[in-house]
Amino acid sequence: MHRLRAALPSLAVIAVLIAVWWAAVIATGSLIFPTPWAVVTGTWELIENGTLWQHISASLMRVLIGFGLAACVAVPLGLWMGWVRGAYRMLNPLFQILRPISPIAWIPIAILWFGVGDASPIYLIFISSVFPMVVQTTVGVHTIEKRYLRAAENFGVSRRTLFTRVVIPAVLPQIVVGMRIGLGVAWLVVVAAEMIALHSGLGYMIMDSRNAGNRYDLVVAGMIIIGLIGLSLDGLMRLLEGMRWVRWRYAH
């Protein structure tokens, strides 16, 4: 009940927006731009013929693989760069140059290297989500408070223990933040990548609906679904922040 009341203002804004949209379509008598109701019926059509689920699962699968690979590379790399000064000096400038390059700019090269199959968008997701995660992890190691490292040093523990009991747990909250950012970027990029070159996925669905007869009801439906799935993914990552290994970070 309390949560419902807290959500009320945002729901009201959305309701007003839909009403304005509906009124505008009717007032202008647009033949192409859909009413909210047309979007609902369009979505239902996609659910009934089964294509919606196909597109969603295709997009999610690409994100999962690309993001998973990026996390597997970024976390160890970030820990290494954070811990070993030489590694940081060697790699940080390169990453700072690569990081601002939009994933869209990589599309021609991705097609050249990986063709138009699943590998291209997976590569684009990888390249765009790996850098934020590397940066967050590195910053996490750099910001471990000295007093904890000194205490560990005082007890004369092995390097291995220092890493598993101090460095990794201390950085874990930052890694989770990095993963949340990385997954958000990955979802943003998969849709863009699918618009260029594929035969499935939500991005493809949007472009295809326009090209195959100006089905703008399906275009808008696709956009809304992308937004809702992005929100859910972020919600999942927020659940990670509640885990006991990272909860101490948010306790104060």
Next chain:
Amino acid sequence: MRTKIEVREVAKGFASDQGRLDVIESVSFSVREGEFVAIVGPSGCGKTTLLNLLAGFLRPDAGVVLIDGAPRPRPDARGILISQQGSVFPWLTVRENLMFGLNGRAPAKTAAIADHYADIVGLKGFEDSYPHELSGGMLKRAELARALVVKPETLYMDEPFSALDALLSLRMRSELLRILAQERHTVLLITHDVEEAIHLADRILVLSERPARVRAAFDVPLSHPRRLASAAAQELRIAVLRELGVDEAAG
């Protein structure tokens, strides 16, 4: 009793924006095994630097620090430093924190040792709590227990109770004495609180303003439990304060 720590003409400075900053200038003293020595001095006089030199976190520019007759250039578990801000790992439970220094031994055994020390410092029942679930006083107890677990020869305490409120700080002092009565350690305590020094220490060293030198040394010939209101304690307090530049008798 034999000498545990010998500090011989130790000097230490740091590079700063205004050039070199001499923090410690030729400090010499020695500490006997099992002795409790309090070091008092004006704030910013280099007390913490001195403790870091003793614990092995810093190396002197000149002079030597000998522990059991030999230099100890790196910190190790034979001398545990308890800092003012505290360093109980927030991502580990109390038990895991206490087990930290025992790493490498059989886990079942270390857990039992950890729980034993949690009990000694009065944290029984909180072994599975995380530090953020503890009060400030309990955190200090956890920190002390984590140090005691590894059976250090020496405890280096840098204003350990100064962040606590006056009542809690007083109670922690009594707790510390109770624990030290069970397990005798050599203790070096840094404090700006003269009463705390008189309450706890066998001997009090007074440092000068920076660059620090030992300005005076006082034995505390009072038996425990000590009454700070006693004439002897008050007399000592006035004498120590006078060395610190505060003349209460004249005021």
